């Protein structure tokens with residue numbers, strides 16, 4: 001057998017819609033500009049990978065859909081990593097977890113791959129939506145707040161993103177809060193994850209934070225008796241919280257045809273607050289091109305796209321305790337209009 005090279009692996013963490021894919025694109029572009037071949041493992045809780053549309057076709061990509069790699073399909077992650085390395089021999093791999101993933105569990109899945117393939121886990125980069133964190137911090141409760149806290153604690157580098165959606169004082173407040181939760185990771189404030197990528201990569205060079213996190217993760221395993229995906233929420237002396245995801249719902253609606261852009265926008269403006277993330281591909285009856293639609297923490301965004309290959313018109317809604325049938329009726333009404 002030939003000596004395998006060691007493949008560096010980066011984990012992208014951060015709540016739904018915080019900007020992980022935006023950062024992923026920048027990382028991929030940077031590595032390509034250095035003449036390297038990056039590969040991507042994308043994990044989505046829905047059954048369509050729309051983020052994949054934002055990644056160039058020549059970037060090898062493995063999709064892990066319809067489940068969260070930190071629980072229901074965690075065992076598959078190490079296999080995916082090994083398979084990707086054997087097939088594509090990439091120079092570097094990025095794992096983009098679902099926004100509801102607990103980073104400690106992903107670290108576990110990645111380190112499992114190290115048992116049978118040469119990898120070098122570089123660290124966890126956590127992207128934070130400033131406006132969203134600010135709201136949760138002010139309320140100081142809820143599963144999302146605890147999960148975001150956990151994602152921040154596990155980071156080796158923190159990207160405080162969407163600073164355009166908070167004012168200067170709020171940004172300072174958030175930077176302080178984040179540093180209290182995680183005193184080790186450097187915090188980089190950004191709009192659209194616009195950072196000097198070498199700064200991010202260099203900041204991961206110091207791996208003392210990563211070892212601390214890995215140690216906490218393995219101690220936790222021992223305490224809770226191993227990999228129990230349905231473990232109910234519990235905290236203990238390390239202050240880590242395992243959140244189970246039974247409460248997160250996904251509704252995927254395939255559209256039968258074009259819809260009116262104005263009507264769609266007002267439908268989105270009136271989404272129940274329980275829907276905290278949506279994305280899709282749409283054809284509007286009043287415009288010629290197709291659009292990639294995004295909705296994150298109540299902010300909609302439309303990007304003109306020309307998808308490669310066959311891509312259906314579809315909208316995926318993610319949230320908690322919302323009525324799927326109400327959304328379905330709303331979408332059907334748009335189709336009929």
Ligand SMILES: Nc1nc2c(ncn2[C@@H]2O[C@H](COP(=O)(O)OP(=O)(O)OP(=O)(O)O)[C@@H](O)[C@H]2O)c(=O)[nH]1
Nearest residue numbers: 016017018019020021022099162191192294296301
């Ligand atoms: N206002 C604002 N919007 C941003 C910023 N960064 C990203 N966005 C938008 O936020 C939305 C979500 O960004 P993504 O990069 O897809 O977020 P994500 O974390 O990959 O989302 P999931 O994969 O669903 O968890 C998109 O519409 C982005 O254009 C920012 O700094 N400010």
